[in-house]
Amino acid sequence: MxxxxxxxxxxxxxxxxxxxxxxxxxxxxxxxxxxxxxxxxxxxxxxxxxxxxxxxxxxxxxxxxxxxxxxxxxxxxxxxxxxxxxxxxxxxxxxxxxxxxxxxxxxxxxxxxxxxxxxxxxxxxxxxxxxxxxxxxxxxxxxxxxxxxxxxxxxxxxxxxxxxxxxxxxxxxxxxxxxxxxxxxxxxxxxxxxxxxxxxxxxxxxxxxxxxxxxxxxxxxxxxxxxxxxxxxxxxxxxxxxxxxxxxxxxxxxxxxxxxxxxxxxxxxxxxxxxxGQETVARVHNLGKAPRRLVLLHLDGSTDRRPATGDPVTAGGRAVGRLGTVVDHYEWGPVALALVKRNVGADVDLAAGAEEPVSARIDPDSVREDEHVQAGRAAIERLRSGAAPRDA
Missing domain, CATH: 3.30.1360.120 (Probable tRNA modification gtpase trme; domain 1)
Incomplete structure (x- = not known):
């Protein structure tokens, strides 16, 4: 612009x-x-x-x-x-x-x-x-x-x-x-x-x-x-x-x-x-889970270094996500949004950045589990258990 x-x-x-x-x-x-x-x-x-x-x-x-x-x-x-x-x-x-x-x-x-x-x-x-x-x-x-x-x-x-x-x-x-x-x-x-x-x-x-x-x-x-x-x-x-x-x-x-x-x-x-793209939306909603989720990261504020958008998020040296927006918040200090693998918990020690990573932790309040009953998954479980269809 x-x-x-x-x-x-x-x-x-x-x-x-x-x-x-x-x-x-x-x-x-x-x-x-x-x-x-x-x-x-x-x-x-x-x-x-x-x-x-x-x-x-x-x-x-x-x-x-x-x-x-x-x-x-x-x-x-x-x-x-x-x-x-x-x-x-x-x-x-x-x-x-x-x-x-x-x-x-x-x-x-x-x-x-x-x-x-x-x-x-x-x-x-x-x-x-x-x-x-x-x-x-x-x-x-x-x-x-x-x-x-x-x-x-x-x-x-x-x-x-x-x-x-x-x-x-x-x-x-x-x-x-x-x-x-x-x-x-x-x-x-x-x-x-x-x-x-x-x-x-x-x-x-x-x-x-x-x-x-x-x-x-x-x-x-x-x-x-x-x-x-x-x-x-x-x-x-x-x-x-x-x-x-x-x-x-x-x-x-x-x-x-x-x-x-x-x-x-x-x-x-x-x-x-x-x-x-509606097929993917319906499949994830009815049968599966998204492979990643958006979380809020708290970054180490003891250094002036800041990672950049697109940098990797790692756990034990293994890449588990990517950084999005990185910014200093008036109360929390340096924070970021990140897309991380769904199985990464809020208690996992993370590092954020490419060349000189800084320590990071997921804000537990930003982890929102999708607990809705998946219609497709429920139907599969009923078939596996031998239960009669609901409209039988």
């Missing part, structure tokens, strides 16, 4: 760009006090520039029914001003794309990682065929994110006109500006972040020509300017993965907790079919 206008505006007054190689390097990494910015989110509200997100406009009368047939989420009847998370899988059920969609006044707005904007738009165009759907990449649209309890109450919520009863994935129009002939943008609530997943999140999607105006208005309403460091740390604490950082080319949805409909804050609806 090109350099964010917000980073350009504030570069001489404290805005620090992201580290090289980081997906959000062209947006502010912090404004001089990265740990203080995280604390501000826990106590009030911060506003984060997420202009690295790519935005796609999807129009056409059949846009939702068509999207429903080529993706993992149930969106055919998505109501107006509601959002959902969605995936595109390959034929083997591996995650290729993760995106958020919001339907507003007959247009579906899709946003995803900046590096995936063109590939996703290209895939959607290729799959249109005769459907009345028209996906167009919109580089002029930008995303801001508010995090913290004061994002949904008080002056900030009043500014955005967010009703008190707005639940997750609810969306609404932004107040009108003087440019009535231009798209004004919208706000939407997203799943919460933070250690206890109790910090409300609101995205604001606006045209670039009003980006700075909204940024300054939100700051004047009480939102503290914060960088992507704060957002990443709070996201890691909530164990919410980021495509291409916490996932690799082998990731399947069950490994990163992307299973569930919009009401479950998931991206894969288990009561729908007709999408590429």
């Amino acid at each position: 090109s350099r964010s206008p917000i980073l350009t505006r504030y570069s001489e007054s404290g805005a620090v760009p992201g580290p090289g190689g980081f997906p959000s390097a062209e947006t502010p990494w912090h404004f001089g006090d990265p740990l203080g910015e995280q604390r501000a989110a826990a106590r009030g509200v911060i506003v984060v520039d997420r202009s690295d997100r790519a935005v796609i406009e999807l129009s056409g009368d059949e846009r939702l029914s068509w999207l429903h047939t080529i993706s993992s989420q149930h969106v055919a009847d998505l109501p107006d001003r509601r959002s959902a998370e969605n995936l595109s899988l390959d034929a083997n059920g591996r995650v290729e794309e993760h995106f958020v969609l919001t339907d507003v006044d007959g247009v579906t707005w899709i946003d995803t990682e900046g590096s995936r904007g063109e590939p996703l738009a290209g895939f959607l165009k290729k799959m249109v065929f005769w459907a009345k759907a028209d996906p167009v990449l919109r580089p002029d649209m930008r995303v801001l994110t508010l995090v913290g309890p004061a994002a949904v109450t008080g002056p900030v919520a009043d500014l955005l006109e967010i009703p008190a009863d707005a639940d997750v994935y609810r969306a609404g129009d932004l107040p009108e500006t003087h440019h009535e002939d231009e798209p004004l943008g919208f706000w939407r609530r997203m799943p919460p972040l933070g250690e206890d997943r109790d910090l409300p999140v609101v995205d604001v999607v606006v045209p670039e020509f009003v980006l700075l105006r909204w940024w300054e208005a939100l700051a004047e309403a009480g939102a503290r300017m914060a960088g992507s460091w704060a957002h990443e740390a709070l996201r890691v604490a909530a164990r919410r993965p980021r495509l291409g950082v916490d996932t690799d080319e082998r990731t399947i949805p069950h490994e990163v907790d992307w299973i569930g409909g919009p009401g479950e804050e998931g991206a894969v609806h288990l009561d729908k079919g007709c999408y590429r």
Whole structure:
């Protein structure tokens, strides 16, 4: 992406760009006090520039029914001003794309990682065929994110006109500006972040020509300017993965907790079919377990060394996983998300890193066992035991 206008505006007054190689390097990494910015989110509200997100406009009368047939989420009847998370899988059920969609006044707005904007738009165009759907990449649209309890109450919520009863994935129009002939943008609530997943999140999607105006208005309403460091740390604490950082080319949805409909804050609806990769999703859900799972790692904070995304996680010198996001948290110190083999327990001593690994331990609270009764497995056990079918 090109350099964010917000980073350009504030570069001489404290805005620090992201580290090289980081997906959000062209947006502010912090404004001089990265740990203080995280604390501000826990106590009030911060506003984060997420202009690295790519935005796609999807129009056409059949846009939702068509999207429903080529993706993992149930969106055919998505109501107006509601959002959902969605995936595109390959034929083997591996995650290729993760995106958020919001339907507003007959247009579906899709946003995803900046590096995936063109590939996703290209895939959607290729799959249109005769459907009345028209996906167009919109580089002029930008995303801001508010995090913290004061994002949904008080002056900030009043500014955005967010009703008190707005639940997750609810969306609404932004107040009108003087440019009535231009798209004004919208706000939407997203799943919460933070250690206890109790910090409300609101995205604001606006045209670039009003980006700075909204940024300054939100700051004047009480939102503290914060960088992507704060957002990443709070996201890691909530164990919410980021495509291409916490996932690799082998990731399947069950490994990163992307299973569930919009009401479950998931991206894969288990009561729908007709999408590429559904066989793998159904097989894992009904018969097996995912080979890996996403966990939170606490890293050794006694050294200044930090491992990097993609580095191996080892146990006794044997590779058992890969690192995703690595970031310093304001309370926990250095932490990371990692995909590790399912049989690696929270009591196992780990090392994280390639050349000079640091000690690591799995946060036991991040290990979530899938205890649902698998229909296929239960049927096999009944056959093995000679029990009569339930409907006999």
